[in-house]
Amino acid sequence: MVRFILRRLLQAIPVLLGTTLLVYYMVFALPGDPIAALFGDRQPPQAVIDTLRSQYHLDEPFWVQYGLFLQNIFTFNLGNDFTGQPIAASLARVFPVTAMLAIEALAIQTVFGVGFGVFAGLRRGGWFDSTVLVASLVVIAVPTFVLGFAFQLVFGVQLGWAKPTVGANADWGNLLLPATVLGLVSFAYVLRLTRASVSESMNADYVRTATAKGLSRPRVVVAHILRNSLIPVVTFLGADLGGLMGGAIVTEAIFNVPGVGNKLYQATLRTEGPTIVSIVSVLVLVFVVANLLVDLLYAWLDPRIRYDQ
């Protein structure tokens, strides 16, 4: 078990090197001088531009820039972004916000997705099943930004139940609206996965045995049907967590959430290689850890799965 975890963590190193190299190169290859972009039509004295350029090593070739970035990472000093702010500090500001958003969204989609999925799966073909199936199809079909704007307009402006944007007050309550929008699409997938998986297990031999043994209905559903149906759902949720952490750019923009997505968007506009790659590195780690957790959950869900072989 320990060996398995260690091996997986070691595998993260080449993944990390590969992604940072790739992303760094893509940012490097973007056209336009990032220092000139800091100023508009009114350019500062040439000495200011040249000093900034050498300060951020933009006058060096690609390999030197990338090498310096790696050196920074390994000395735990991410340096400054183009506005002179330490990158580490801005990561420490944005990641907790996005983590809260992602966890809230994940909770919403898990609780409602699995819950509704089980009910629908148990009574397949019933009115509840048909209704959620159609409704989830609608949710999947509507793009996130449409949902986002619609929720913002209805609950934020017309009804006034929530603040339309989050801004500086990122707490669980204010993040509920964006988290709902963010969780809604995956909610539909979780629901459908659970439903399919549950209705399949319902006909399995061990369920018939459990019922024949005289076990109560709730016990059969929770311990036998649900537990055995969760593997595909957990796989999906694990992969989704990474996506929620990094891919919430649209939702964060609509609700003005000061999180990772917004920061990434701004850094991309400013061609700030180090900031972008630092964020991506953390995201890679999140993916690696989330997938590791999923793999470990498999063994708990299905004791037949072993790791040390």
Place this chain on the structure above:
Amino acid sequence: MRFTRTSKALGMVAIAALALTGCGAGGGSNDGASQSAGDPNKVITAYSNEPQNPLLPANTNEVYGGRVVELLFEGLRSYDADGKPVNALAESIESSDAQNWTIKVKQGQKFTNGEAITAKTFVDSWNFAANSKNLQNNGFFFESIAGYADVSAVTTEKAADGKTTTTPAPTAETMSGLTATDDSTLTVKLAQPEADWSLRLGYSAFFPLPSAALADPKTFGENPVGNGPYKFEKTGSWVHDQSISLVKNADYSGPRESKNGGVTFKFYTDPGPAYTDLQANNLDISDVLPSNALKTYVSDFQDRNATKPVATNSTLNIPGYNPNFQGEAGKLRRQALSYAINREEIAKVVFNGTRTPAKAFAPPVIDGFKEGLKGSEILKFDAAKAKDLWAQADKIQPYDNSKPLQIASNTDGGNKEWIDAVANGFKNNLGIQAEIQPFAKFAEVLNLRKSQSLPGLSRAGWQGDYPSLYNFLGPVWATGASSNYEKYSNPEFDKLLQEGLAAKTTDEANGKFNQAQEILFEDLPGLPLWDQAKPIVWSENVVKAETGWNGGILYYNITAK
């Protein structure tokens, strides 16, 4: 407030979806304001974004840092809503020859940390800002003062691969033209007479700095201490990427005394959510509207919007290196292009009245602006004349029509729409191929403009630093000027600018500057397109608001309910 039919339909979908998940959204509601009289203690929330530099006046040359700095500091002069400079910290500003200036500084003025402001404060602050070692973005604003060349000196090294690097190498620490005779008297000697020099004293580069700022600018810029109508609410009021909170500075006495309790700038990466916040009274005022709201903001915010002309204009620049636009034929073609643009219609249809057709190379809100300058008739749309001039040019030298005429621009900020309209005008009225040359980012276009490698025309814009005609001509069109990227050069134009600067009175100076504009109309290095009007909208918490001469909201003048 008005909602379109589509948005209502979307709302129904959202309600259905929510009912389905059995989940409601919690959160605060907005307390409706009831009183109609202004509340002097209420804090206003305003649209902004993360400033790009530490908040030092001489280092801030972008809007989001600029609006904070202007509220935190007060200079010798400040500009009223119409752009007229009024004395603030200065008691009097006098000069008999436009070269030697004597400025009396008001006594008893203090920074909010208790440090006194004297004539010496200005000497130290200006020397700091001008010194090339301190790398202040606005250092060149002191270029007129005698001795500027020494403190701002740089050395330029050329590497083996031809790349040049400029490094600061000041040969003096203080400008020789700047002295504090006593605590209240500041004397300034300019390198040459400049009639409009005192106009610029309200610009942020000229603000005084406390000694802490000179000792450690970077730390100071995080928690600036000033002397303006507002101050930081507390240390750390600048929460990066989120907000800056200012409160009224009770000790301030000057022309910009605050009518509200404070301003909290909330940062938005996109104006869309801010617009929604305004509709829900979750944000009080914004000067940046999403481009899709330009058609609806007047009806969305009835009695809560204002649109005022500001000192910002746009031109379509024609690089001199383009062979199609050289010589006598080129001159006719430049005129033809100008006649082929229907400014009136584009301003109305594309910009919904937030632009007005240009009448000169400077906008009408600037003092000294004159309509009907010689040559300005080319700003009128005239399809027949355009066609005729184009045909005349073709007789002299045939037009190379192998490639379409491209107009380079970044496509964000609603630029694509008007460029398409201008290009269509060229196509329909001149019978040539024309199209937008799109770029994702402003910086890409700027690089190509700087390196003189754009194949066609380029969009350019200028926002006045201080309300003066010269500011719209010198930095943009003078030979070798900092923002003259197309490298236009006409010695006669330069000479008139110099004569204008050396004039004894403002009227005489403006006369020369207007003569200089007539040369621009003759040469047409760029086609004036339109002048900007700035729309702002506010929430139900605000009674009244307005913008100043440069389009910035006069935050201190906002009254809240």
